[in-house]
Amino acid sequence: MPSAFDLSASTTQARAWLRTFVPAPVAAGRRERIKSCLGALIGLFLTEWISRHFLQGFNPWFVAPMGASAVLLFAVPSSPLAQPWSIIGGNLVSAAVGVACARWIPDPGLAAAVAGALAIALMFQLRCLHPPGGAMAISAVLGGPAVQALGFGFVAVPVAINSMLLLLTALAFNNLAQRRYPHRAPEAATPHHTRDLPPSQRVGVTRADLDAVLAARGEFLDIEEDDLEAILVEAELRAYRRRFGDVLCAEIMSRDVVSVRPGQPAADAAALLARHRIKALPVVDAQRRLLGIVTQSDFFRAQRTGSRRANGTVRDLMTRAVAVARAGQPIVELARAFSDGGLHHVPVLDEDRRVVGMVTQSDLVAALLRSGVTAAARA
Numbered sequence: 324m325p326s327a328f329d330l331s332a333s334t335t336q337a338r339a340w341l342r343t344f345v346p347a348p349v350a351a352g353r354r355e356r357i358k359s360c361l362g363a364l365i366g367l368f369l370t371e372w373i374s375r376h377f378l379q380g381f382n383p384w385f386v387a388p389m390g391a392s393a394v395l396l397f398a399v400p401s402s403p404l405a406q407p408w409s410i411i412g413g414n415l416v417s418a419a420v421g422v423a424c425a426r427w428i429p430d431p432g433l434a435a436a437v438a439g440a441l442a443i444a445l446m447f448q449l450r451c452l453h454p455p456g457g458a459m460a461i462s463a464v465l466g467g468p469a470v471q472a473l474g475f476g477f478v479a480v481p482v483a484i485n486s487m488l489l490l491l492t493a494l495a496f497n498n499l500a501q502r503r504y505p506h507r508a509p510e511a512a513t514p515h516h517t518r519d520l521p522p523s524q525r526v527g528v529t530r531a532d533l534d535a536v537l538a539a540r541g542e543f544l545d546i547e548e549d550d551l552e553a554i555l556v557e558a559e560l561r562a563y564r565r566r567f568g569d570v571l572c573a574e575i576m577s578r579d580v581v582s583v584r585p586g587q588p589a590a591d592a593a594a595l596l597a598r599h600r601i602k603a604l605p606v607v608d609a610q611r612r613l614l615g616i617v618t619q620s621d622f623f624r625a626q627r628t629g630s631r632r633a634n635g636t637v638r639d640l641m642t643r644a645v646a647v648a649r650a651g652q653p654i655v656e657l658a659r660a661f662s663d664g665g666l667h668h669v670p671v672l673d674e675d676r677r678v679v680g681m682v683t684q685s686d687l688v689a690a691l692l693r694s695g696v697t698a699a700a701r702a
Contacts, residue, residue, distance in 0.1 A: 351398075358397070358500050358502075359397050359398040360397075361496075362393075362396070362397030362398075362492075362493070362496045362497065362500070363393040363394065363397045363398070365492060365496060366393050366396065366397060366489050366492040366493055366496065367389065367390065367393050367489070369488065369492050370385070370389060370485055370488040370489045370492065371384075371385045371389075373488055374481055374484055374485055374488065377484070378480065378481060378484070381480065381481070382469045383466070383469055383470065383481055384481050385481060385485060386459070386462055386466075386481055386482060386485055387458070387462060388414065388455040388456075388458040388459045388462060389455075389485050389486075389489055391454060391455035391458055392410050392414065392453070392455045392486070392489055393489060395409075395410070395453070395454070395455070396410065396489065396490070396493035396497075397493060397496070397497070400493065400497050400502050400504045400506060401502075401503070401504075401506040401546075401547065401550060402506075402546070403452070403506075403546070403547055404452055404453055404454060405453075405506075406505050406506060407490055407494075407505050408450070408451050409451050409452060409453040410453055410455075410486055410489070410490055411451070411483075411486055411487070411490065412446070412449055412450075412451030412453070413446050413451045413452060413453025413455070413456035413459075414453060414455065414456055414459050414482055414483075414485075414486045415478055415482060415483055415486070416442065416445050416446060416449060416451065416456065417438075417442035417445075417446065417453075417456035417457065417459040417460040417463075418459050418460070418462075418463050418477055418478045418482040419475065419478045420438050420441045420442045420445060420460050420463075421435075421438040421442070421459065421460035421461065421462065421463025421464050422463045422474060422475050422477055422478065423438075423475075424437050424438035424441070424460075424463075424464055425438070425463060425464040425471060426474075431464060431465060434464045435460075435461045435464045435465055438460040438461060438463065438464050439457045439460050439461055441460075442456050442457055442459070442460040443456075443457065452543070459482065463477060506547060506550075530548075530552055533548065533551065533552055533555070534548070570653065570654050570655075570690050571650065571651055571652065571653060571654065572648045572649065572650055572651070572652050572653075572654055572657070572671050572680065572682050573650035573651065573671070573680070574690070575654060575682060575686045575687070575689070575690045576650070576671045576679075576680030576681060576682045576686065577680055577681045577682075577683070577686070578679070578680050580605060580670075580678055580679075580680060580681045581595055581599050581601065581604060582604055582605045582606065582607045582611070582678060583595065583604050583605075583606055583607075583617065583637050584606070584607065584608070584609075584637065585606050585608075585614055585615070585636065585637050585638035585641065586636055586637070586638065587636065587637050588635075588636060588637075589617075589622075589632065589633055589634065589635055589636060589637055589639065589640045590634070591637075592604055592617050592637050592640070593622055593633075596619055596622075602618055602619045602620075602667055602668060602683075603616055603617070603618040603619070603667065603668040603681075604616065604617050604618075605645075605670045605678045605681070606637055606638075606641045607677075607678055610675075610677060611677045611678050612675065612676045612677050612678075613645060613647065613670055613672055613676050613677075613678050614641070614643070615641035615642055615643045615645060616641060616642050616645045616668075616670065617637055617640050617641040617642070618642070618667075618668075621640050621641070621642065622640070625640060645670060646660060646666055646669055647669060647670050647671070647672050648669045648670070648671050648672070648682060649671065649672065649673075650671055650673065650679060650680065654682070654687055654690055657669060657682065657687060658687065661684055661687055666684075667683060667684050668681055668682070668683045668684075669681070669682045669683075
């Protein structure tokens with residue numbers, strides 16, 4: 324007879340199992356949900372309207388699995404299952420498999436089952452996994468006399484046309500909605516142009532660790548590995564902030580900032596860099612509002628290319644696009660830019676874009692080291 328402990332454990336396991344049926348909250352915000360619905364509306368309407376007018380009298384001109392494709396392309400455009408090759412390759416391969424099974428397997432039920440299974444196998448092999456492809460394969464088998472009469476022509480018309488039209492709409496809509504589509508991984512920051520990994524990828528959870536864990540699990544995850552890696556890095560930064568607290572730029576920045584005006588001779592800027600043993604000078608106007616920055620690298624680049632800018636004014640030499648920080652900004656937010664982005668110095672601005680300080684790599688390293696030592700002493 325089972326003990327009370329066994330019954331209690333079984334009840335706990337049963338409750339935990341039942342809780343898995345409770346839907347998890349959707350992380351997408353209201354704006355993203357509106358974008359998804361609007362994109363699906365536009366995409367499906369345009370695809371159906373153009374197909375119907377382009378294929379006048381053709382039946383069918385529009386296939387139901389496009390609705391499922393629209394969910395992926397407009398609701399989760401970052402998914403590997405929603406990328407251009409996934410929708411084109413997945414739908415076309417599945418349609419071809421479905422037509423073949425309908426022709427060569429007499430029993431419709433068995434043909435539909437085999438078509439779905441083979442479509443999944445081929446989509447895995449061809450790296451175009453697209454869930455609506457399963458519906459496309461079954462539609463090719465059970466679509467009725469009109470579909471059967473088309474034979475393998477069903478793959479081109481309407482499947483290929485529908486898929487291309489929906490994809491073109493998704494490309495236009497998602498980019499107008501400021502979504503990164505096709506969803507490609509951002510290029511790794513390698514300012515030194517060497518084979519070394521960026522500094523942030525040499526410590527903590529590395530890409531090699533991530534690849535090894537995913538290989539060991541052997542499961543398909545509906546997220547790009549680069550996105551998963553970026554999420555882990557951001558989580559590490561949040562954990563670091565929670566552990567060491569928020570050290571602000573105002574606490575570590577240099578306040579007596581040496582600067583230059585845009586109309587000064589470039590030679591004056593070079594003399595200031597040498598005299599103060601610094602590597603960068605903010606370029607400011609009369610109210611100390613930031614206009615740009617001039618660095619040692621600017622002089623080296625001008626000399627290497629034989630440019631006359633090194634003999635002109637600061638305005639001729641300076642870089643106008645400058646990465647900046649705010650005095651109340653936590654320094655942990657700058658750590659990634661300094662480590663991977665190749666930054667050596669960041670001007671700190673107030674609300675009116677006036678330069679109030681400068682944070683350098685040395686300041687950041689010293690602050691992080693001090694925070695680590697303090698945290699270790701408290702532990």
